[in-house]
Amino acid sequence: MTLHIPFDNTYAALPPVFYSKQAPVPVKTPALVAYNSALGEVLGITSGEAEDMAAVFAGNALPMGADPLAQLYAGHQFGNYNPQLGDGRAILLGEVVGPDGLRRDIQLKGSGRTPYSRGGDGRAWLGPVLREYVVSEAMHALGIPTTRALAAATTGETVWREEGGLPGAVLTRVASSHLRVGSFQIFASRGEQAALRQLTDYALQRHYPEADGPMGLLRSVRDAQSELVSAWMSVGFIHGVMNTDNSSISGETIDYGPCAFMDVYHPQTVFSSIDRTGRYAYSNQPDIAVWNLAQLATALIQQAEDPQAMVEEATEIVHGMPALTEAAWLRRFGAKIGLADPAREDMTLITDLLSLMAEGRADFTNIFKALADDIQPGHGRARDQVLAPEAFDAWADGWRARLAREAEPEAVMAAANPVYIPRNHQIEAMIASAVAGDYAPFERLNTVLADPYQVHESAEDLRRPPAADEVVKATFCGT
Known part of the structure; x- marks a missing residue:
């Protein structure tokens, strides 16, 4: 085989209580759709012949050193606890340590049934595979922690969903790890303290070696998730299914299902077809992150001989998360309006703008990008984004007065406001x-979104919000 992946596996060396060893299920006619060569270099992968790469990334061939397995975990799904979930359509091929010294997982998604499939077919169809490829790579280019896409392959098989028969595909994704809040919940709920301690030690060593013990892990996850959620908010991203089994302890965005970026701003925006109550609406995401952290805290304290002794510290850690998230939010949104070091009193200036945006049905991405042209009065690009430009003018007077104390507001805004996002209709x-x-179109989106803060002369159409007949009202997870 010409393809070489330098595997160095540690999770597979843990006891089998954490996973089920299983190879991917072969497919009929594998064909490589995309290979992320830049990411491959980061991983130290030597690419090979197209046939070899298609076979590996569709699950038909195992490269030397792979030790495939499906991970076990549980999780709260829309607030309801499911005592056993796990990788129902994913196989962890193994880990690599790249030339940068960082350890990462390589996982196939859509690679067939596992012991955790719960009646599902274990497959994915082409649409969700390409969506995750584009959106996860766009998220990386935006500078937001995320799993990444290494490859996409078609299978030559039909996947059956409610819409009928659809072309099958497999995504190869890369993550710092695939450990989730639910990875700890399952052993806590079963009272398996030894497994819980071993998983905690493994997570600390792999992600937070400077931290100590279960409360050190909890604090580190809190800090990472606070930064992550504030970053989502700053680009108008809505995850869609912030279940605890979709909450990575590394602080990376994981499990892109019915995810979406807002066009028209409204804090209660929901796209996910399965979020019927708006639990995971845009504005609810910071609170849900706290809720998820509380579930991790509940799980982690179960490993103590006296869990009650940890409750006070765990409570302090969890209760500290809203303030951390708010501080990160203020820093990011302050930068979006040109404030390099926003103060607490700048919060009103930001929230007043967001209220104008919601009332005026402004495009979230375009209005912030246009603000840079409005630093000097008379340009009017941002005011054209709202339905009540006179109200915007009144706000802009106070904004410009605040910017008079800033040294380089244009540069601050340019670094905080992307020109392009993966818009739903595109x-x-x-x-x-x-x-x-x-x-x-897939290749074009990837090219432009890889450099989202710069204007691409031939991509003006990718900045355009959807026309009335292009609006995507609901997104689907694809399972």
Whole structure:
């Protein structure tokens, strides 16, 4: 085999209570759709012949050193605890330590049934695979911690969903690890203290070696998740399913299902077709992150001989999360309006703008990008984004007065406000083209979104919000 992946596996060396060893299920006709060569270099992978790469990334061949397994975990799904979940359509091939010295997982998603499939077929269809590829790589380019896409392959098989028969595909994704809040919950709920302690020690060594003990892990996860959620908010991202089994302890965005970026700003925006109550609406995400952290705290304290002794410290850690998230939010949104070091009193200036945006149905991405042109009066690009420009003018007077104390507001705003995001209608159009055999829109999106803070002369259409007949009202997880 010409493809070489330098595996160095540690999770597979843990006791089998944490996983089920299983190879991917082969597919009929594997074909490589995309390979992220830049990421491959980061991982120290030597690419090979197209046939070899298609076979590996579709699950038909195991490269030397792989030790495939499906991970076990539980989780709260929309607030309801499911005592056993696990990788129902994913296989962890193994880990690599890249030339940068960082350890990462390589996982196939859509690679067939596992012991945790719970009646599912273990497969993925092309649409969600390409969506996750584009959105996760865009998130990386935006500077937000995330799993990444290494490859996408079609299977030559049909996947059956409510919409009917769809082309099958497999995504190869990369993560700092695939440990989730639910990875700890399952052993805590079962009272398996030894496994819980071993998993805690492993997580600390792998992600937070400077921290100590279960409360050190909890504090580190809190800090990472606070930064992550504030970063999501700053680009208008809505995860869609912030279940505890989709909450990574590394602080990376994981499990891109019915995710979406807002076009028109409204704090209660929901896209996910399965979020019927708005639990995971845009504005609820910081509170849900706290809720998820509380579930991790509840799990981690179960490993103590006297769990009650840890309750006070765990409570202090969890209760500290809202203030941390708010501080990170203020820093990011302050930068979006040109404030390099926003103070507490700047919060009103930001929230007043957001209220104008919601009332005026402003495009979240475009109005912030246009603000840079409005630092000097008379340009009017941002005011054109709202339905009540006179109200915006009144706000802008106070904003410009505040900017007079800033040294380089234009540079601060340029670094905080992307020109391009993966807009829902463009993602849907890209998927439709790919299903018809045309991958040019997929490749174009990846190229432009890889450099989202710079204007691309030939990509003005990718800045455009959807027309009325292009609006995507609901997104789907694809399972």
